Every structure is written in C-alpha cells, then in structure tokens.
Amino acid sequence: MxxxxxxxxxxxxxxxxxxxxxxxxxxxxxxxxxxIADALNAFLENHWDDVFEDSVNWMDFELLLTHWASxxxxxxxxxxxxxxxxxxxxxxxxxxFWGLLFLTSQSKVELLQENFYQDLKVRxxxxxxxxxxxxxVLPD
Numbered sequence: 001m002x003x004x005x006x007x008x009x010x011x012x013x014x015x016x017x018x019x020x021x022x023x024x025x026x027x028x029x030x031x032x033x034x035x036i037a038d039a040l041n042a043f044l045e046n047h048w049d050d051v052f053e054d055s056v057n058w059m060d061f062e063l064l065l066t067h068w069a070s071x072x073x074x075x076x077x078x079x080x081x082x083x084x085x086x087x088x089x090x091x092x093x094x095x096x097f098w099g100l101l102f103l104t105s106q107s108k109v110e111l112l113q114e115n116f117y118q119d120l121k122v123r124x125x126x127x128x129x130x131x132x133x134x135x136x137v138l139p140d
Contacts, residue, residue: 036099061120
C-alpha cells in the first residue's frame with residue numbers, strides 16, 4: 001500500500017520585523033500622523049459637547065467616525081460627502097485610529113475596549129474627566 005500524499009497548506013509567509021517596520025513607517029508617512037492627530041484633537045475640543053451633554057461620557061469609535069466625516073479639514077481632503085467605498089472607509093478608519101493612538105500617547109484621549117475584538121470607545125481627557133481619576137494615577 002502506498003502512503004497518502006501530504007497536502008501542504010498555503011499559509012502566507014510571515015513578515016520579518018524589518019518588513020513590518022517598513023510597512024508601518026510607510027503608512028505613518030502616507031497618513032501624516034501629526035496632521036490627523038491635530039485635526040482630531042481640534043474636532044474633539046470643538047465638537048465633543050455637540051455630541052454629548054456630559055463631557056465625561058465615552059463615545060463609540062464608529063460614532064466618532066460618523067461625526068468626523070463631516071468635520072474632516074481640507075488639509076486631509078475635506079469633509080466626506082456620500083458613501084465611501086469599503087477600501088476608502090477602512091483607510092479612513094485606520095487613519096483616525098492611528099491619530100487616536102497618537103493622542104493617547106499625549107494624554108489627550110483615553111481608549112477603552114472592554115473585551116478583545118469588541119467595540120472601541122473614546123473619551124476626551126479634560127478637566128471633567130481627569131477629576132474622576134484617582135490622584136495616585138495622575139503624573140506628578
């Protein structure tokens with residue numbers, strides 16, 4: 001009897017660390033992270049109260065994207081009119097997420113995800129939200 005032939009799975013080849021760093025650098029350069037972060041910060045400072053009566057609430061990431069679409073400044077292509085293609089929507093979503101990560105590193109926003117792969121929430125860090133944080137958490 002002959003042995004059955006092995007079936008090879010065709011998994012994508014894992015990226016090297018160098019390839020991953022290069023891809024991330026290219027994406028950050030294309031997106032111009034500082035411009036996105038500055039525009040997001042201005043959006044949150046100027047429009048947070050339009051969305052919520054209470055400045056300490058969390059905003060769903062998808063809701064933020066919806067409001068961001070009508071605010072997006074000219075330097076980033078201007079407001080989004082009509083529906084985006086799936087690829088353009090993902091591109092916009094990733095750009096906004098990167099901007100939020102950048103603002104998080106500057107302690108301007110806080111991100112919350114209660115469970116992995118679940119909805120992401122955003123909260124602006126301001127006097128009202130920082131008043132909720134225990135003193136032992138705040139930097140000197």
